[in-house]
Structure formats: C-alpha cells, structure tokens
Amino acid sequence: MGDPDIVDQVALDEVVSFTSDLIRIDTTNRGSGDCRERPAAEYVAERLAATGLDVHLLERTEGRTNVVARIPGTDPSADALLVHGHLDVVPAEPADWSVHPFSGEVRDGVVWGRGAVDMKNMDAMVLSVVRAWARAGVRPRRDIVIAYTADEEASAIDGADFLVEQHAGLFEGCTEGISESGAYTFHAGPGKQIYPIAAGERGTAWLKLTGHGTAGHGSKVNGQNAVSRVAAAVARIGEHEWPVRLTPTVRACLRELAALHDLDVPDPDDPAYDVDAVLNKLGPAAALAEATVRNSTNPTMLDAGYKVNVIPGSATAYIDGRFLPGGEDEFRTTLDALTGEHVDWEFHHRSVAIEAPVDSATYRQLRAAVRKFAPEGQVVPFCMSGGTDAKQFSRLGITGYGFSPLRLPEGFDYGALFHGVDERVPVEALHFGVRVLDHYLRHA
Numbered sequence: 001m002g003d004p005d006i007v008d009q010v011a012l013d014e015v016v017s018f019t020s021d022l023i024r025i026d027t028t029n030r031g032s033g034d035c036r037e038r039p040a041a042e043y044v045a046e047r048l049a050a051t052g053l054d055v056h057l058l059e060r061t062e063g064r065t066n067v068v069a070r071i072p073g074t075d076p077s078a079d080a081l082l083v084h085g086h087l088d089v090v091p092a093e094p095a096d097w098s099v100h101p102f103s104g105e106v107r108d109g110v111v112w113g114r115g116a117v118d119m120k121n122m123d124a125m126v127l128s129v130v131r132a133w134a135r136a137g138v139r140p141r142r143d144i145v146i147a148y149t150a151d152e153e154a155s156a157i158d159g160a161d162f163l164v165e166q167h168a169g170l171f172e173g174c175t176e177g178i179s180e181s182g183a184y185t186f187h188a189g190p191g192k193q194i195y196p197i198a199a200g201e202r203g204t205a206w207l208k209l210t211g212h213g214t215a216g217h218g219s220k221v222n223g224q225n226a227v228s229r230v231a232a233a234v235a236r237i238g239e240h241e242w243p244v245r246l247t248p249t250v251r252a253c254l255r256e257l258a259a260l261h262d263l264d265v266p267d268p269d270d271p272a273y274d275v276d277a278v279l280n281k282l283g284p285a286a287a288l289a290e291a292t293v294r295n296s297t298n299p300t301m302l303d304a305g306y307k308v309n310v311i312p313g314s315a316t317a318y319i320d321g322r323f324l325p326g327g328e329d330e331f332r333t334t335l336d337a338l339t340g341e342h343v344d345w346e347f348h349h350r351s352v353a354i355e356a357p358v359d360s361a362t363y364r365q366l367r368a369a370v371r372k373f374a375p376e377g378q379v380v381p382f383c384m385s386g387g388t389d390a391k392q393f394s395r396l397g398i399t400g401y402g403f404s405p406l407r408l409p410e411g412f413d414y415g416a417l418f419h420g421v422d423e424r425v426p427v428e429a430l431h432f433g434v435r436v437l438d439h440y441l442r443h444a
C-alpha cells in the first residue's frame, strides 16, 4: 500500500518504540514551572541529527527545551510547511490507571501511557517519517520545518510563544502548519467513520472578575456588598445564552455532517436554519460542532471573604470564556454589559481564535491523504473548542490545521482518551499515521 519502499519495516518499528520511549520520559506539565522537557527534546534531537539535519535546541528557561530543524525541499520556489508537536503532557494519577501512565507498555498491539494520543504519537510518527526519508534518500517538495515544543499544556511561554518571539527566523517561508487534534477516526454510528480535520480554534478568554463594595460588619445594613455584586455578575454570565454565530469552518462542518446523515434540513446559509434542531438529529457527530456554534462563558472559581460576620470590600471570580473566530468584539461588549458597573473584568489569560480555509489546496491534499489509506472514511472539517500551539504560530502568518492521522478501531473514543485515564494508541493506528504523513508531507 502506498510507498512501501519508503515506509519500510524500520519506520513501522521505530514509530512504536519512539512513542513508547517518549511516554517513559515523564514530561508532566502542571503549569507550575516544574516541567522538564529537555530529556525528551534530546531524544528527538539526537534521532533527527542522525539523519544529517542541522538541529537547534532552544530554551527560554533551563530545562524547558524546544527542538527545531528544517528539511530542505526539492522546489525552492515553494512555501515552507511547519509540522509541530509538543513534548509535554498533562498530569496522570497512576492509581486511576490500568497500567502505569509512564510505562509506555506495549500490550496486545496497543501502546499505553500519558501522551499516547496527546501527542507523543504524532511526535514519534513525524520522527519516523523523517528518518525513513533519509534512508530512502528522498526529499519533500516543500521545505519542511519540524518543531518539537515545550509548554503547550500550560501558557506556551517557554515553548511556541518563545519560538515565535525570539526565533521567528527559523520559520521563514512557512505559510501553513499541521499539528494535533485532527484526522483520527470518529465513530459516529454504523458505517460512519468520520475523520475530522481541524480548520479553526476558538480563542481563549480566561477572565478575572473583581466586585467592589463597602467593607463592614455582617450585622449592619449594607447596600454595597461586593460578594452579592460578584455573585450576581457570575450568575448572569453563567446563564447567558450566547447567540449562534456560524463561522465558515463550522458551516462546512454542519453541511457535511447533515449530508452524511441524510438529513433533510435547510442549508446553514438559509435564514430558516435552526442549528440546535440539526445538532439534535446528528447523534454522536453533534460533538464535532456543538461547542463551536457560539461563544461560551463557564464560571469556574470564586473567592471572597475571610470571616462569616465580616463583609469584604471586594470579591473575585474566574470564568473560562471562549470566543469564536471573529467573535471577540461581541464577547468583550457582552461582558461589559453582563458584569455591570460595580464589577470589573480583565483577561487572566487571552489567546487568539484562528481559522483556516477549507476550500484550499492544502485542505484538499490533507483530505486526499486520509482517503488514500482509509477509503471508508468521511473527511469533515471542524473547529476546535479549545486551543493548541497553532495559535502562537498564527502570529507568524502560519495557517494551522489539526492533522495527526490515526485510524482507530471502534471502542477507541479519541475524545475521552485525550487528557483521560488509560490513554493508549493501537500500533496499527501509528502505522496508519506514518503512511498518511509520509504521503502527505512528501507530496505537499
């Protein structure tokens, strides 16, 4: 299948051992600054350097290592393509798992451990493809810049943000990028194997609310209670029904999902279109669109006071807000109105929303690469409800697609494995990913 002379047995063996080895290197990122990606970075850097590439190891903070290398393409007039993967993982509690989350155990054809799908699998697939090319003496058409980043699971300040701020030159000529969260099998019912490709991400707006009032004794009359004021604002924000705003990616997603399910519904461009009614008819596939038809604001933390009979002068709350591509102005204006005059709000953390075209040559090539190796699959674009390093790289003008191909058997719920307990990936899925990536990246 495909190009067996390039994706050889060594590549198929290496992708498994690389995934397993990378899982065994514990790169837990709690967001508290104690993560050390360096051993994982050195692992991939050594194996890239062995192919003859110039490999850069870059740190803003000691131990928080990023790796960047460029593979020269055969067509010097072509734009470069970025392939990025993060080396850190979210925490895992061993007591909850069937196998130790940092064992990298390969059992019955499945690789187990934290990072098996997010995203040491993709890190390993890319590494094994690059090494297969070196053995076969082939080069891609476009320059390909490979970036392994630190700190994606927290602020990216030691990772992609640092690379964009301090080492933009390494990404010169890159117009598009691929990375995590797309092109995996989404089982949407009998005969419905969907391969969603991410072509957008909502923006992150983590908000801090501060309510102001007059401090005083809890037994006295107080018409300026900061706790009541922040609580009222939190309730308004949490219960706010954000209006439906369909971006081009989400429109395409809804249109294609409706066709796949043989739904007799209006087109999303039709004024009669009722997105909630359509989502209700989509079954499991609704999960690919339901979080991205609106902005959202979920209250998550509250903090006020220190004694039951003392009214504090201020009170704080935190909101996990997300805004759609093109939705930030409406988000800000709405927050101003919902908080009211005695409650201030500010961004505790903010990052941009991004959107990639789904009528592009690149999207068509990504779709064709999946279909070549999974002819039963239906490729559908979607917008991620959260975010990845693609947001950082967008500041260099790089359009990002979520594309980490995996063909997963039924029973493997990718969404649940992501940051979940018993994260694992079948060996066959890794082999599929190597074949798809080799094909796509070489011909891109």
Ligand SMILES: [Zn+2]
Residues within 6 Å of the ligand: 086, 118, 119, 152, 180
């Ligand atoms: Zn990830």
